[in-house]
Amino acid sequence: MKKKIFINFNRCLGCRSCELACAVEHSSTGELQSAIYSGEKPGHRIKVEDYGRHAIPVHCNHCEDAPCILACPTGAIHRDDDEGPVLIDASRCIGCKMCVQACPFGMIDVSFDGKSVLKCDMCIERLSKGQEPACVAACITKALFFGNEEEENKKKRKKVAEKLVKTQQEEQKN
Amino acid sequence: MAKESVSIDKASRQMIKRAASEGIETVWDRYEQMQPQCGFGSLGICCKICSMGPCRIDPFGEGPQAGICGANADTIAARNLIRMVAAGAAAHSDHGRDIAHTLKLVVDGGTRDYSVKDEKKLKEVAARYGVETEGKDVTQIAKEVSEVVLNEFGKQEGTLTSAEVYAPPARVETWKKAGVMPRSVDREIVEVMHRTHMGVDVDYKNLMQHAIRTSLSDGWGGSLIATEFSDILFNGPEPIRFSANLGVLEEDSVNIVLHGHEPTLSEIIAAVSQEKELVKMAKDKGAKGINIAGMCCTGNEILMRHGIPVAGDFLQQELAVITGAVEAMVVDVQCIMPALGPLCDCFHTKLITTSPKCKMEGVEHIEFHEDKAVETARVIIKKAIENFPNRGKVEIPQEKEKAVAGFTTEVVFNILGGKYRSTYRPLNNAVIEGRLRGAAGVVGCNNPKIQHNYGHIAMLKELIKNDVLIVTTGCNAIAAAKAGLLRPEAASMCGKGLQEICETVGIPPVLHVGSCVDNSRILTILAAVVKEGGLGDDISDLPVAGAAPEWMSEKAVSIGMYFVASGVYTVIATPLPVLGSKKLTKYLTEDMEKEIGGKWAFEEDPIKAAHMMIRHIDRKRKALKLKPPMYKQAFAYKE
Numbered sequence: 039m040k041k042k043i044f045i046n047f048n049r050c051l052g053c054r055s056c057e058l059a060c061a062v063e064h065s066s067t068g069e070l071q072s073a074i075y076s077g078e079k080p081g082h083r084i085k086v087e088d089y090g091r092h093a094i095p096v097h098c099n100h101c102e103d104a105p106c107i108l109a110c111p112t113g114a115i116h117r118d119d120d121e122g123p124v125l126i127d128a129s130r131c132i133g134c135k136m137c138v139q140a141c142p143f144g145m146i147d148v149s150f151d152g153k154s155v156l157k158c159d160m161c162i163e164r165l166s167k168g169q170e171p172a173c174v175a176a177c178i179t180k181a182l183f184f185g186n187e188e189e190e191n192k193k194k195r196k197k198v199a200e201k202l203v204k205t206q207q208e209e210q211k212n
Numbered sequence: 213m214a215k216e217s218v219s220i221d222k223a224s225r226q227m228i229k230r231a232a233s234e235g236i237e238t239v240w241d242r243y244e245q246m247q248p249q250c251g252f253g254s255l256g257i258c259c260k261i262c263s264m265g266p267c268r269i270d271p272f273g274e275g276p277q278a279g280i281c282g283a284n285a286d287t288i289a290a291r292n293l294i295r296m297v298a299a300g301a302a303a304h305s306d307h308g309r310d311i312a313h314t315l316k317l318v319v320d321g322g323t324r325d326y327s328v329k330d331e332k333k334l335k336e337v338a339a340r341y342g343v344e345t346e347g348k349d350v351t352q353i354a355k356e357v358s359e360v361v362l363n364e365f366g367k368q369e370g371t372l373t374s375a376e377v378y379a380p381p382a383r384v385e386t387w388k389k390a391g392v393m394p395r396s397v398d399r400e401i402v403e404v405m406h407r408t409h410m411g412v413d414v415d416y417k418n419l420m421q422h423a424i425r426t427s428l429s430d431g432w433g434g435s436l437i438a439t440e441f442s443d444i445l446f447n448g449p450e451p452i453r454f455s456a457n458l459g460v461l462e463e464d465s466v467n468i469v470l471h472g473h474e475p476t477l478s479e480i481i482a483a484v485s486q487e488k489e490l491v492k493m494a495k496d497k498g499a500k501g502i503n504i505a506g507m508c509c510t511g512n513e514i515l516m517r518h519g520i521p522v523a524g525d526f527l528q529q530e531l532a533v534i535t536g537a538v539e540a541m542v543v544d545v546q547c548i549m550p551a552l553g554p555l556c557d558c559f560h561t562k563l564i565t566t567s568p569k570c571k572m573e574g575v576e577h578i579e580f581h582e583d584k585a586v587e588t589a590r591v592i593i594k595k596a597i598e599n600f601p602n603r604g605k606v607e608i609p610q611e612k613e614k615a616v617a618g619f620t621t622e623v624v625f626n627i628l629g630g631k632y633r634s635t636y637r638p639l640n641n642a643v644i645e646g647r648l649r650g651a652a653g654v655v656g657c658n659n660p661k662i663q664h665n666y667g668h669i670a671m672l673k674e675l676i677k678n679d680v681l682i683v684t685t686g687c688n689a690i691a692a693a694k695a696g697l698l699r700p701e702a703a704s705m706c707g708k709g710l711q712e713i714c715e716t717v718g719i720p721p722v723l724h725v726g727s728c729v730d731n732s733r734i735l736t737i738l739a740a741v742v743k744e745g746g747l748g749d750d751i752s753d754l755p756v757a758g759a760a761p762e763w764m765s766e767k768a769v770s771i772g773m774y775f776v777a778s779g780v781y782t783v784i785a786t787p788l789p790v791l792g793s794k795k796l797t798k799y800l801t802e803d804m805e806k807e808i809g810g811k812w813a814f815e816e817d818p819i820k821a822a823h824m825m826i827r828h829i830d831r832k833r834k835a836l837k838l839k840p841p842m843y844k845q846a847f848a849y850k851e
Contacts, residue, residue, distance in 0.1 A: 039233070053250065055248070055250055057275075058252065061272050070251050070254070071791050074271045074272065076257070079273060082274075150274075176248050
């Protein structure tokens with residue numbers, strides 16, 4: 039089972055380090071100082087949204103039945119393999135923005151030159167080197183974490199189990 | 213846990229390994245845990261000055277380009293930088309104030325534990341400040357000098373006397389023209405806080421003008437006063453031998469490490485530590501005696517004047533404790549890692565804070581006051597002695613390098629000139645003839661971002677190889693001592709010209725001029741070189757450069773700024789946190805030179821940085837129409 043990016047939004051302090059790390063990772067140099075001074079605008083593929091006083095990181099979920107893939111008329115948005123992330127091949131993109139409309143999470147933006155779109159690639163290059171996605175690595179509070187669905191569900195189920203047992207013990211005491 | 217390879221220093225490596233095997237966390241582990249560090253902070257574009265914020269600017273130009281108040285990246289980065297300058301200037305100058313105040317206590321009868329040790333220096337300082345000395349006794353002169361100088365900190369009118377009288381006239385002229393003449397010490401620091409309050413100074417250039425003014429009030433003010441008055445109270449240093457590195461700790465002695473920055477208490481502890489009664493007490497506890505070792509700039513202060521061994525530099529403070537051989541670590545102010553508290557809980561080492569300005573929760577505080585200095589020193593030493601039997605397993609690295617320090621503006625070039633020709637002339641001539649390519653001040657801290665001591669040592673070796681004479685202070689000096697560069701024998705690592713000078717005069721190619729406030733000695737050396745003549749009218753004409761290859765503190769920012777503002781090209785490793793503002797970065801690294809004669813450069817590779825300094829030196833030589841270097845140079849290039 040492949041891993042995905044999980045969000046624990048209670049931990050997000052809104053520092054936007056994930057956004058910055060994403061932009062740097064997708065810049066030509068991959069390094070903060072030189073990326074800024076090159077004048078390029080790599081854009082970021084994760085967004086920290088606000089709701090009330092909360093900061094909520096929103097990211098591409100690499101949907102199983104991805105609407106962006108269905109909407110793309112040229113096959114620019116695709117998967118390399120069934121379990122892999124949803125990717126964009128900029129050379130095949132015609133800039134029709136169908137995917138932008140289709141994404142239910144609002145996570146596909148038009149690129150700065152308007153010719154293509156910015157979309158999370160789950161940092162496949164980093165993954166191939168055994169690293170976590172840049173946004174996850176940049177998150178100091180672990181509001182973002184890279185985990186396995188099965189393991190995360192297991193953790194949640196354990197918590198539910200713990201709660202049930204504790205409730206029962208409380209009841210027995212009374 | 214951290215790998216030994218984080219340091220090039222053998223003794224440090226051994227202790228890092230020991231820490232790892234015992235599961236003890238050090239600065240390098242915490243550095244790893246802190247990765248990745250915040251991009252907004254490192255670029256200087258995060259502002260938390262008012263409570264509408266915190267705000268941050270998107271450096272890629274996509275998101276917000278102004279904070280809630282409207283401050284853009286230029287304003288935010290400039291305000292953050294100038295606050296760093298203010299903190300650095302405050303640290304140095306508060307240190308200077310305390311030393312000047314000690315002299316005042318001496319003459320007012322407030323303490324019997326100190327006295328005027330260097331009358332010659334006192335009279336020289338009196339002459340600089342225009343205090344009449346004719347027909348007056350030492351106490352009267354000291355009284356008048358200390359009053360005049362203490363007044364400099366907070367005076368409300370005029371300009372800072374020391375900046376006017378110590379700096380070359382052409383330099384003072386440049387400052388006046390640029391409108392950056394400091395007016396007093398405290399005032400400039402206060403004004404930084406005012407200007408950077410919400411809704412005051414917005415113009416990054418206007419902010420930098422005041423950053424320059426504030427830094428000058430440190431270098432040619434607070435720091436200079438600290439140096440001059442330490443010399444008056446504790447004697448102007450003379451060349452002296454000492455040894456450096458963790459190997460100076462003694463297995464069978466009571467080891468007391470004096471760490472921090474000020475000489476006031478450490479001088480007394482060093483003197484008192486050899487009292488018969490205390491030594492006997494140590495012997496009764498099973499020790500051979502009492503061994504005092506310095507650390508960081510307190511270490512530099514006491515090694516410069518007494519040859520007291522120095523246990524290490526900034527990044528070795530934890531490692532000294534990890535030897536298990538330190539009975540007491542006595543700290544005053546600045547560069548004392550809060551991590552020492554929990555670390556000392558793992559060992560028998562007693563951590564003792566002594567300054568009312570520096571306390572640590574849960575750490576014993578024995579407050580030091582000048583009027584009962586000796587008494588306090590005895591109490592502290594007794595605590596250390598009593599702690600000796602509590603030692604656990606001890607592991608002291610063997611490394612201990614011999615070194616020579618004690619060079620000052622007054623003595624170093626007297627040595628170069630010889631007893632009968634004690635002037636700066638031989639030094640100036642050596643530069644003019646091309647025996648020396650130039651000179652460099654290489655100073656500053658340690659920083660886990662740079663492999664420990666690699667930045668310092670690689671740069672020093674590259675410079676001396678190219679006939680560049682070095683003056684050093686602070687943790688660079690300690691690193692150099694450990695690497696054997698403060699021995700006359702280091703001449704063998706130099707280019708032929710510098711080697712000839714070192715061998716003829718018997719000096720090391722890297723001259724230790726003191727602690728970080730003693731960077732003011734480098735300023736006065738530069739002023740003396742200008743005055744000697746033949747190398748231009750101003751410091752900015754000289755074939756010299758400055759560097760801080762492992763800097764980390766706000767003090768280093770102030771030091772860098774006052775060197776740049778004094779006309780010195782200064783290369784630092786980790787960039788100032790300003791890169792988020794392209795305008796401010798360009799101003800600091802390019803445009804500033806036109807206005808003030810010096811500029812900053814950022815380069816993390818110490819060899820590349822050394823080459824940048826040498827190129828600058830060569831440009832200055834060319835402008836002065838000096839001959840090319842006398843001998844073939846290791847670093848040659850085509851323009």
